[in-house]
Amino acid sequence: MKENNQKRINxxxxxxxxxxxxxATPYxxxxxxxxxxxxxSMEVFKNSGSQCMHFTPKPKVK
Structure with missing residues (x-):
């Protein structure tokens, strides 16, 4: 069994x-x-087997 050590994208x-x-399609x-x-991100992984390449983090609020 292959282990996936990558962090899941939120x-x-x-x-x-x-x-x-x-x-029917809330996201x-x-x-x-x-x-x-x-x-x-789950839909992308399910269909491609790869993590989403478009993830851009939101700016941190101070």
Whole structure:
């Protein structure tokens, strides 16, 4: 069994996450341009086997 030592990407920390308020597709990724029922980074990993390459952290608030 292959171990995945990479840290899972949290879309809630990414500037590209958008909440759509549509029950069927509540999450969207503005960078890639799609809506999903699940968090976009999980959708990307499920379909490509790779971590999202568009993750951009939100600026830290002081």
């Amino acid at each position: 879309c809630f920390d990414c500037i590209h996450l958008q909440i759509t308020w549509q029950p 969207a990724c503005k960078a890639i341009g799609f809506k999903s029922k699940i968090i976009p």
